[in-house]
Amino acid sequence: MSELQGLVLKNYNGYYYVQVGEVTYTCKVKGKMKQNRFSLATGDQVLLEPGEQKGACAYEGMIKKVLPRKNFLPRPIMANLDLFVVTFACATPDFSFLLADKLLALAELAQIPSILVLNKLDQAPAGLVDEVRAVYEPLGYKVFAISAQSGTGVAALREHLKGKICAFGGPSGVGKSSTINAIDSKVDLRTGEVSEKIGRGKHTTRFAQLLPFDEGYIADTPGFGNLLLEGMEQEQAVAAFREFAQYEGGCRFCPCSHTHEPVCGVKEAVAAGQIAASRYESYLAMLEEIRLLKEKEGRK
Known part of the structure; x- marks a missing residue:
């Protein structure tokens, strides 16, 4: 039987839903793949062997092979992305520079272009949007300030994603699903308010799912309260902050951790205001988290 190539739209209850042309196949993984360690994520391109059609709209198949990826994002788990949309609210919950920098760092290491979206613009504290833009736009990260509820700024974001x-x-409760619904009303993702007790969304996305959108695909992903950096090394944390590279020539030591060394171009750039203090603080917080995780796991 001939093989077909398709795109994994989602993984749910042990089944993979694979788009082939206009048809979606409900697939399991072939036994030979199960005998070996394999990784299969939403966004993967796969080869499948179609099964017998069991109805007008019931197509089944067996996934035989995962094709090479152009990139892979470990958290949230996605493959072959053209763009990662780091999404936060201006308030309720409040914007977090640390969480934003963690997400941007993961995308940077995966070599996935990223943008920042600030939802709930109508609730933004005075100066917040300008402050965020001042930190990230000089680094090449576009910042879109929008209101999914009123539609402000949505058209420009929609055009960028086309x-x-x-x-x-992004975190729970920032309005990822609401933003996607505003971009394309045909999507109609379930949304919910933020819990006053826990400060995050009550009704949240449970799994990543790619949905057709304007000549491409768009995905919502599960939110979180915190984002741990399991498996990240100190050297990766350094590489994840793209602005550090141009100042590392001023470091006496190589490699330099940009923390305790007496002569460090990065620390000098922070002191001079050439690197945002919030970015450097995030870097230090990430290094400490990496150290504590290693200590907990008994790694050197």
Whole structure:
């Protein structure tokens, strides 16, 4: 039987839903793949062997092979992205520079282009949007300030996403699903308010799912309260902050951790205001988290 190539739209209850042309196949993984360690994520391109059609709209198949990826994002787990949309609210919950920098760092290491979206613009504290733009736009990260509820700024964001395979990532309750609904009303993702007790969304996305959108695909992903950096090394944390590279020539030591060394171009750039203090603080917080995780796991 001939093989077909398709795109994994989602993984749910042990089944993979694979888009082939206009048809979606409900697939399991072939036994030979199960005998070996394999990784299969939403966004993967796969080869499948179609099964017998069991109805007008019931197509089944067996996944035989995962094709090479152009990139892979470990948290949230996605593959082959053209763009990662780091999404936060201006308030309720409040914007977090540390969480934003963690998400941008993961995308940077995966070599996935990223943008920042600030939802709930109508609730923004005075000066917040300008402050965020001042930190991130000089680094090449576009910042879109929007209101999913009123539609402010949505058209510009929609145009930027056109034709791309995109994933929205961010904490619970920031309005990722609402933003996607505003971008394309045909999507109609379930949304919910933020719990006053826990400060995050009550009704949240449970799994990543790619949905057709304007010549491309768009995905909502599960939110989180915190984002741990399991498996990240100190050297990766350094590489994840793209602005450090141009100042590392001023470091006496190589490699330099940009923390305790007596002569450090990065620390000098922070003191001079050439690197945002919030970014450097996030870097230090990430290094400490990496150290504590290693200590907990008994790694050197």
